[in-house]
Amino acid sequence: MASRIRKPSPPTKPLVKQRTQVGKLDATAVVGELRQLHEDAEDPSVERMPADNETYSALLYAEKHASALRRLPPERQQQAALKRVQLWQYLRERAEIHQARAVADARAAGAEWQQLAPALAVNAANAAYNKAKRLKAAAWMEDAPGAEPVRRTPEAVAATEQRLSRERAAERRAQEAAQRRHQSLMPVAGRLLEQRSGLVLDEDAEYWLDEVAEVLSSCSTPTQMVSLSRYLSAAVRALGNAEKRLALPAATTNEAHLALSAAVAFLEQQSVQRPPSQ
Structure with missing residues (x-):
């Protein structure tokens, strides 16, 4: 039987549901739980583990010293690794939001899209523009929780901007x-x-x-x-x-x-x- 060909969704069509995300997370508490696992494993270097509120640095430490957890039962080693996965996903989501805000500040300060291209790791001004629009969709979900999900396409973001502008007017x-x-x-x-x-x-x-x-x-x-x-x-x-x-x-x-x-x-x-x- 021939398989059905799925038609691509229009770029401005609203999303039916929110993207699945970690979202709000008490990262400090999760890093604290990760630290406790290293202490329980008698990690000899645990005193050098960064503070609980230094998520990125703490994750680098946990990655480097993952072997110190071998004294723990397998299920607890797995627990530690899953916490690292969760925290990296959290940082990834937060990075998009804060990068979108940084782009907005750069544009407000007069930066051209061509100047933003290397900072956004793209090769052209139009690519920088499109990437910034996709990032903006993530920032909206943070600033307006519960709002209608926005498709991460430049067209959908531009349409949402126009709608919000009309509503504000x-x-x-x-x-x-x-x-x-x-x-x-x-x-x-x-x-x-x-x-x-x-x-x-x-x-x-x-x-x-x-x-x-x-x-x-x-x-x-x-x-x-x-x-x-x-x-x-x-x-x-x-x-x-x-x-x-x-x-x-x-x-x-x-x-x-x-x-x-x-x-x-x-x-x-x-x-x-x-x-x-x-």
Whole structure:
């Protein structure tokens, strides 16, 4: 029976699952366990073994003095060798992440791809660019754990960069729009408070206007802005309820009526412009 020919995946197609990796590892603890095995084997040179936080140097020592473990049972010798394998894999994964960051710093400092080629052990500027893109995929997985896996191809990384750029731009626009709304909020709330004596207030309206006044006196942070918006909304709602219950206009002066109308219009506009998730 003829074997099926597997079609190559498109270079920008998302990965279905994460690459299998060692990932997060307490390397210091693993080196400590490796040291203990050498001590148990009465390695005569164990005092010269580098500190537990010097993973690379400790691994070189363990490799050089692996014969000192022959006094241990075979299963413990195997355990030591497997720890070395695990630590080398961990260093390999970490090296990609830190090399990607180093490349980014070099580019930020003005280094050309042709200059980076020998440092990345490639022969041309385009090869350096492609290798850096593949490294960047590994760095993303470190910086955003749980994010959608990125295929380690220049095309997939470029597509992800474009998507992230669009998301950041959309977030920036949303923040700017929120800031504009907040800047309009304070004068609307202040104007309503100035006309407080021209409003028909019940206990609820009094309470919420007091809250508005307290927050407005020192309103500068995003959290305070959100609180001010909520308190103003509650005050306007309470004024509307009092108007219905008492069968009296909520505003007794033209200035108070204009201030209340402005607050109602602002809150309605804010409700229309606010993203659904808020």
